Amino acid sequence: MTDATLSPDGAKAPEKTSAQPRSLYATDELTKKRNASEKRFQAYGIAAIGAGLFFLVVLAYSIISEGIPAFTRTVLTVEFTVTQEQFDDAESQLFKTRAYEVVFTEAMSTQFQQKNIQVPFDVAAIERIVGKPGSTIREFYRANPDQLGQPVAFELAASSRVDGYMNGRLTRDNITDSRFLQKSDLDLVDVLVESGIIQTVFNWPFITGADSGVDNPGGAGIGASVVGSFFMMLVVLFLSLPIGVAASIYLEEFAPQNKFTDLIEVNISNLAAVPSIVFGILGLAVFIQFMHLPQSAPIVGGLVLTLMTLPTIIISTRASLKAVPPSIRDAALGVGASKMQAVFHHVLPLAMPGILTGTIIGLAQALGETAPLLLIGMVGFVARGYPDGFVSGFMDPNSAMPAQIYTWAARSDFAFYEKAWGGIIVLLIFLLSMNILAIILRRRFERRW
Amino acid sequence: MPVVWLILIVLAVAVVGYVLGRGRALASAGGEQIKLHSLPSYYGSNVAMKVVVPAFLILVLWLLVQPLIVNNSVSGLIPDSEIAEGSSRGLVLAEVRRAARGLDNAVAQGLITEDFARNARADFNDVTARLKEAGQVVTSQITQPILRAAQEYRVLNATGNFMMSIVVILAALAGAAWGLYESRADFRARNTVERGIKALLISAASIAILTTAGIVFSLVVNTVEFFRLYPAFDFFFGLTWSPTFSGRGGNSQLGIIPLLWGTFYISFVALAVAVPIGLFAAVYLSEYAGPKVRAVAKPLLEILAGIPTIVYGLFALLTVGPLLVSVFGPDGAGIMQSGTAVMTAGLVMGIMLIPFVSSLSDDIINAVPQAMRDGSYGLGATKSETVKQVILPAALPGIVGAILLAASRAIGETMIVVLGAGAAARLSLNPFDAMTTVTAKIVSQLTGDADFASPVALVAFALGMTLFVVTLGLNIVALYIVRKYREQYD
Numbered sequence: 001m002t003d004a005t006l007s008p009d010g011a012k013a014p015e016k017t018s019a020q021p022r023s024l025y026a027t028d029e030l031t032k033k034r035n036a037s038e039k040r041f042q043a044y045g046i047a048a049i050g051a052g053l054f055f056l057v058v059l060a061y062s063i064i065s066e067g068i069p070a071f072t073r074t075v076l077t078v079e080f081t082v083t084q085e086q087f088d089d090a091e092s093q094l095f096k097t098r099a100y101e102v103v104f105t106e107a108m109s110t111q112f113q114q115k116n117i118q119v120p121f122d123v124a125a126i127e128r129i130v131g132k133p134g135s136t137i138r139e140f141y142r143a144n145p146d147q148l149g150q151p152v153a154f155e156l157a158a159s160s161r162v163d164g165y166m167n168g169r170l171t172r173d174n175i176t177d178s179r180f181l182q183k184s185d186l187d188l189v190d191v192l193v194e195s196g197i198i199q200t201v202f203n204w205p206f207i208t209g210a211d212s213g214v215d216n217p218g219g220a221g222i223g224a225s226v227v228g229s230f231f232m233m234l235v236v237l238f239l240s241l242p243i244g245v246a247a248s249i250y251l252e253e254f255a256p257q258n259k260f261t262d263l264i265e266v267n268i269s270n271l272a273a274v275p276s277i278v279f280g281i282l283g284l285a286v287f288i289q290f291m292h293l294p295q296s297a298p299i300v301g302g303l304v305l306t307l308m309t310l311p312t313i314i315i316s317t318r319a320s321l322k323a324v325p326p327s328i329r330d331a332a333l334g335v336g337a338s339k340m341q342a343v344f345h346h347v348l349p350l351a352m353p354g355i356l357t358g359t360i361i362g363l364a365q366a367l368g369e370t371a372p373l374l375l376i377g378m379v380g381f382v383a384r385g386y387p388d389g390f391v392s393g394f395m396d397p398n399s400a401m402p403a404q405i406y407t408w409a410a411r412s413d414f415a416f417y418e419k420a421w422g423g424i425i426v427l428l429i430f431l432l433s434m435n436i437l438a439i440i441l442r443r444r445f446e447r448r449w
Numbered sequence: 450m451p452v453v454w455l456i457l458i459v460l461a462v463a464v465v466g467y468v469l470g471r472g473r474a475l476a477s478a479g480g481e482q483i484k485l486h487s488l489p490s491y492y493g494s495n496v497a498m499k500v501v502v503p504a505f506l507i508l509v510l511w512l513l514v515q516p517l518i519v520n521n522s523v524s525g526l527i528p529d530s531e532i533a534e535g536s537s538r539g540l541v542l543a544e545v546r547r548a549a550r551g552l553d554n555a556v557a558q559g560l561i562t563e564d565f566a567r568n569a570r571a572d573f574n575d576v577t578a579r580l581k582e583a584g585q586v587v588t589s590q591i592t593q594p595i596l597r598a599a600q601e602y603r604v605l606n607a608t609g610n611f612m613m614s615i616v617v618i619l620a621a622l623a624g625a626a627w628g629l630y631e632s633r634a635d636f637r638a639r640n641t642v643e644r645g646i647k648a649l650l651i652s653a654a655s656i657a658i659l660t661t662a663g664i665v666f667s668l669v670v671n672t673v674e675f676f677r678l679y680p681a682f683d684f685f686f687g688l689t690w691s692p693t694f695s696g697r698g699g700n701s702q703l704g705i706i707p708l709l710w711g712t713f714y715i716s717f718v719a720l721a722v723a724v725p726i727g728l729f730a731a732v733y734l735s736e737y738a739g740p741k742v743r744a745v746a747k748p749l750l751e752i753l754a755g756i757p758t759i760v761y762g763l764f765a766l767l768t769v770g771p772l773l774v775s776v777f778g779p780d781g782a783g784i785m786q787s788g789t790a791v792m793t794a795g796l797v798m799g800i801m802l803i804p805f806v807s808s809l810s811d812d813i814i815n816a817v818p819q820a821m822r823d824g825s826y827g828l829g830a831t832k833s834e835t836v837k838q839v840i841l842p843a844a845l846p847g848i849v850g851a852i853l854l855a856a857s858r859a860i861g862e863t864m865i866v867v868l869g870a871g872a873a874a875r876l877s878l879n880p881f882d883a884m885t886t887v888t889a890k891i892v893s894q895l896t897g898d899a900d901f902a903s904p905v906a907l908v909a910f911a912l913g914m915t916l917f918v919v920t921l922g923l924n925i926v927a928l929y930i931v932r933k934y935r936e937q938y939d
Contacts, residue, residue, distance in 0.1 A: 034831055034834070035831070037831075037833060038831045038832060038833045038834075040833075041832075041833035041836070041837075042733070042737055042832075042833070044729045044733075045729045045730065045732055045733025045734075045737055046733060047729070048725070048726045048727070048728075048729030048730040048733065049729075049730045049733055049734070049746050049750070051726050051803075052726060052727075052730055052749075052750045052753065052803050052804070052807070053746070053749055053750070055753065055800045055803070056749060056750075056752060056753055058768075059753075059756070059760075059764055059800075062764060062767075062768045063760070063764075066767070066768075242653075243653045243656055244653075246649060246650045246653035246654070247650070247653040247654040247656065247657065249650055250647075250650035250651055250653065250654045251654055254647060254650065255654070263658060264654050264655065264657055264658060267657040267658050267660070267661045268657045269928065270661070270921060270924060270925070271657055271660060271661060273854070273857060273858075273920065273921075273924040274664070274861075274917065274920065274921070275857075275860070275861025275862070275863070275888065275916060275917075275920055276861070276863065277861065277863045277888050277891055277892070277913070277916070278664060278668075278861070278913055278916065278917050279664075281664075281667060281668065281891070281895075281909070281910065281913045282660070282663050282664045282667055284667075284895060285667030285668075285670075285671060285910075286663050286666075286667055290667075291513065291516070292516050292520075292546075307656075307660050310656065310657065310660070311657070314657075338639065338643060340643040340646060340647070364755070365755075367757075368756075368757025368758070368759065368760075369757065369758075370757065370758060370759040370762075370863075370864050371758070371863035371864055371867075371888070371892070374863075374867075374892050374895075374896055375891075375892065375895050375896070377896075379896060391453070402757060402759045405759050405763065406759055406762070406864070406867075406868075409762070409763050409766060409767075409868060410868075417767055420763055420767075421763065421767075424759070424760050424763060427757065427759075427760075428756075428760070431755070431757070435755065
């Protein structure tokens with residue numbers, strides 16, 4: 001473009017016929033149009049990326065804002081004394097827990113007097129706020145009779161409606177009077193909050209607890225299903241890693257070019273794209289109907305997820321085997337190693353970081369997979385406790401994290417939705433740490449040849 | 450003997466065999482390693498391999514076959530009169546197994562004697578009550594034929610397990626003896642072991658074939674069973690989906706058309722969201738964005754692909770659905786009845802597919818040779834003109850392949866539609882109506898309480914078969930196109 005400076009003269013020559021002289025300095029209509037369309041096109045691209053990132057932010061925001069309340073719970077901290085006589089008296093009555101509730105209410109009113117709170121309240125209101133404290137108190141004193149007569153500080157879980165009021169799910173405007181909670185109770189709750197009796201604390205039972213029934217959203221925890229997922233991942237790890245690595249070594253290092261190898265290759269690439277629900281059908285038909293393995297057991301879930309993750313692991317393992325330069329193999333063969341020795345002693349150790357990275361990513365995928373678990377019965381089952389031991393961890397019915405989240409999402413009580421979001425946060429924390437581990441492994445050990 | 454112990458015994462024999470084999474080979478060479486054909490460890494491994502492989506093969510086969518044989522012979526003990534109306538042989542067998550497990554556990558707790566468990570008669574001894582006292586979950590009343598079958602089941606299983614232990618241990622010992630006999634200096638141990646390892650590698654690779662075979666087998670067998678109970682024509686061309694669980698599902702109408710319509714409608718909405726956004730994002734990232742933007746935006750977009758589908762399902766159900774209702778619902782445009790709708794599921798699925806479309810197209814656009822771009826720029830085209838008139842036409846087959854792969858993903862997606870699309874099967878054009886899909890119905894038919902012999906449950910396998918064939922077809926076509934396209938520029 002060295003003659004650009006000459007353009008006023010040079011451009012004139014061919015433009016003589018047109019009415020206006022054209023200059024390269026002045027952009028004409030067509031160029032303007034072309035430039036505008038260029039700008040527009042670029043803007044579309046930015047908008048597309050912006051839209052994608054916008055969705056990501058919205059997703060992250062709704063997960064965090066909806067899920068955080070699951071990690072707090074509302075408790076009433078009350079210190080009071082139950083004497084031996086009161087205990088004996090309560091135990092002799094027909095409605096024992098009821099008798100403890102009377103004791104509790106008395107203790108509450110003395111506390112109110114101490115703190116100079118003047119609010120009218122009745123036993124029913126207390127019951128609505130605390131749920132049923134009687135059985136908790138009774139259990140405690142039956143287990144620790146030596147504590148009778150001494151002041152004991154109880155931390156009693158508030159009912160799920162009060163919980164909702166505390167974390168903003170329920171407000172005075174949208175609450176409806178019911179036998180669970182009435183508008184007038186909220187005044188009492190406010191007073192209790194001010195006096196420090198009602199507190200919001202970190203919800204450990206959600207992290208460590210097991211699922212509760214449909215009627216008790218407050219007590220539901222994700223701990224048992226984390227354990228279920230853990231046992232499933234153990235199965236997946238110990239099956240898919242050796243099988244995947246062995247299959248990849250065969251295909252990458254030993255397989256001759258023939259029909260059989262082609263068949264394997266085609267199968268692997270197709271399995272990678274089969275919908276996960278189909279693996280669930282396979283698990284149901286083969287592992288449960290045909291082999292009579294126990295329903296809802298982590299071992300079945302692990303087997304199904306193993307078959308699902310195998311293609312992922314094989315593909316990434318083959319990539320990392322391929323990345324080891326042939327000179328390594330040649331050197332090993334040159335000093336007299338057999339082909340098997342060259343692969344196992346030299347190629348495999350060098351490919352290991354890549355294999356592990358791929359395996360962790362495959363495990364993370366398997367951890368979040370839900371659809372196959374629905375079909376092998378992990379959803380109908382309410383995981384009420386932890387497995388008793390190592391073997392029963394595999395064989396006894398349990399839930400898994402994504403299945404537990406689905407169970408909560410499918411329940412009609414919307415207090416469980418909060419649990420579901422909280423469960424998602426726990427699940428995503430696991431996925432995130434696995435992915436970060438994979439990235440660190442890759443950064444730390446990856447060799448560029 | 451529990452299987453765990455059996456496995457440990459076999460492994461112990463293998464370890465001992467390893468040490469002995471190694472020692473024997475060294476001894477046969479007079480302690481001079483140089484005279485051995487292979488390294489000493491190979492002689493040991495040879496013995497260990499010959500212990501473990503046959504023993505475990507027998508163990509696995511036995512564990513697979515024994516339940517079949519036991520169930521078959523126990524099933525013969527149950528008279529047809531025992532099978533109540535609305536029940537099936539399978540359910541009665543499950544009851545038998547439950548009773549047998551109850552007896553086992555009660556014996557293990559010491560609450561009943563082994564003798565009682567073997568010889569009790571339901572009509573004389575109150576077995577049901579005894580088992581319930583022992584904390585076992587059994588049916589309300591164990592009848593004599595069921596108890597008889599349960600006792601037979603226990604005896605057969607006990608004998609089977611005993612024989613299995615004997616055979617497996619014998620196999621392990623025989624393998625050890627064979628391997629030890631071979632352990633001499635001139636034995637080509639390394640070659641033998643390497644042949645064994647190679648066989649293991651091949652069998653690992655064959656698991657992919659086995660999995661496909663298992664999928665096809667389980668789908669085909671149950672689908673054929675379904676078509677025996679329900680006419681295939683009505684299934685493929687029926688316009689109504691209304692399973693009824695009464696009368697063993699005899700009056701159900703199980704037409705797949707409404708489900709396919711819902712599936713394709715939702716997938717169409719999803720692709721309508723994902724393809725433009727994904728494609729423009731890919732073009733921008735590969736043609737316009739600097740390395741810094743690319744390094745940030747690409748992984749961020751790909752996070753969307755790494756999020757589990759249950760999260761998207763919940764997002765659809767609890768965030769997007771209510772949002773759409775507030776705009777299009779009774780208070781707004783009035784065309785949306787509830788949060789679960791085609792639009793809800795489609796939108797969310799579209800979000801999920803954005804990174805899928807964008808990273809596949811990104812790869813394909815990057816594969817277009819630089820020379821084609823340079824040629825276009827040389828003729829004075831702007832970047833966008835180059836993209837529109839040179840790069841996209843050149844990459845079109847690959848992009849079509851990517852879109853087909855995304856479509857197959859959308860069709861097979863389960864959690865988003867289960868939570869976000871609703872359960873009503875209907876043929877409607879309104880994207881704000883609730884519809885349902887093939888995958889959602891597979892889940893609902895197989896998670897109910899219906900027994901597996903009825904058409905309402907078996908239809909799930911026919912649905913799965915349809916899904917499998919459709920997605921497989923899409924994948925094969927897509928992979929073929931993508932591969933053809935790659936070859937074009939390689």
